[in-house]
Amino acid sequence: MQPNATSELLVTNIDNAPAAVPNFDEVVQHYWQRVFRFVLASVRNVNEAECLTQDCFCKAYKAWTRFRGDSSVETWLMHIAVNVVRDFFRNRRLQFWRSAPVVDASEVGCILTDRKLSPETNAVVQEQLRNVWAAMEILPTKQRTAFLLRFVDEMELSEIAQVMGITEGSVKVHLFRAVHAVRKRLGRS
Amino acid sequence: MNTHLTEEQISRYIAGYATAELDRHIVGCAQCSAKLGSLENIIGQFRGSAGDWAGRECRLPDMATLSGVFRRSRTLSLRWVAAAATLAAIAAAFPAFRKPVEPPVAVLEQSRSDEQLLERVNAHLSQSAPASLQPLMEMLPLRSDLKNEGEIR
16 A cells, blocks of 8 residues: 555644544545445445445544544544444344345456456456455455455555454454465365 | 475465465475465456456545535434433433322231321320329319419409
C-alpha cells in the first residue's frame, strides 16, 4: 500500500481536528472504492456490497468526531468494514432459508478475456479463478477476511492484525488455513 | 534441505512463515520455486479479477444524497433513543397502575382477633381498681358529683 498525498493530507487533518466533519466528504471520495472492493470480494454480491459499503461509511460518519487518529483512516475504515461484513454473515446464518451468494464465473471471466492470453491459457486461468472464488464461499469469515486483506488489499500482517483486532500470530494461522484450503480446492480440479 | 517442500510448507511460506532456510531452498530449487510461482500467479490473477470486478461495479455515491442518508440515520438513531426512553418510562410507571394485592382471608381474621385481644387488655389495664374492689368503687359517688356538692356549699 503506497500512501499518496491525499491520504497523508487526510491523516494530518484528522490529527489536527478531531471534529472535522466537513472533511468526511474527502474520506468518502478517497476510500469508497477500496472499501467497496473488500466488501464485494467478501459478500460476492454487487447490491449487498453497495448497501454494506454505505453502512460502513454511515457508521464511520457517526463515529467521525470520536476518531482519535491512533491508526490511519484507512485502517480505521477497514476495521469498520470487517465488522460490517462479519455482522452481515452472522445475520445471514440466522436466515438459513436464504442461499449463499454464488459468484457468476462468467462475470469475473469476462474481465480476463480482455487480457492478452491465449484461449487455452485463458480457459485454465478462468478455471483456477473459479476455484479460488469457490473456495472463498466455503472459507470461515476470519480466514476469508485475512486472505482478502493480504492478497487483494495487499496489507501487511501487522495492519491486518490491527484491522481484525487479533494478534499477528493469529493472522498467520488464519492465512495459512485459508491458503491451504484454496490450494486443496485448486488441486482437486 | 535435500527434499522438496511439502504442500503445507508452501502454504506456510505464502502465509508469512518464511524462514531463511525456506528462502534458501526456494532460491536453489527450480521445482519448488515453480510451484510457489504458480500459486503466486493464481493469487495475482485473483487480485486482478477482484479489483476489476469492483472497478467495474463501483459507483461513487452522490455526496448530497449520501449526506441525506447520514443525516437520516442520525435522526433515526435519535428516534430510537426517544422510543427507548418512552418504553422505560412506561415500564417504570407500570407498578403504579397495578391494583394493591388483597391479603388472604385467614390473615385478615387473625389480625381482627389480635385487635380484639389488644382492646380487652387495654380495657383491663385502664381500670383504676382491681376487679375484686370493683363493686365498692361503684358505691362511691363520682368525682364530678363531689365537686358539684362543694360548689353548692
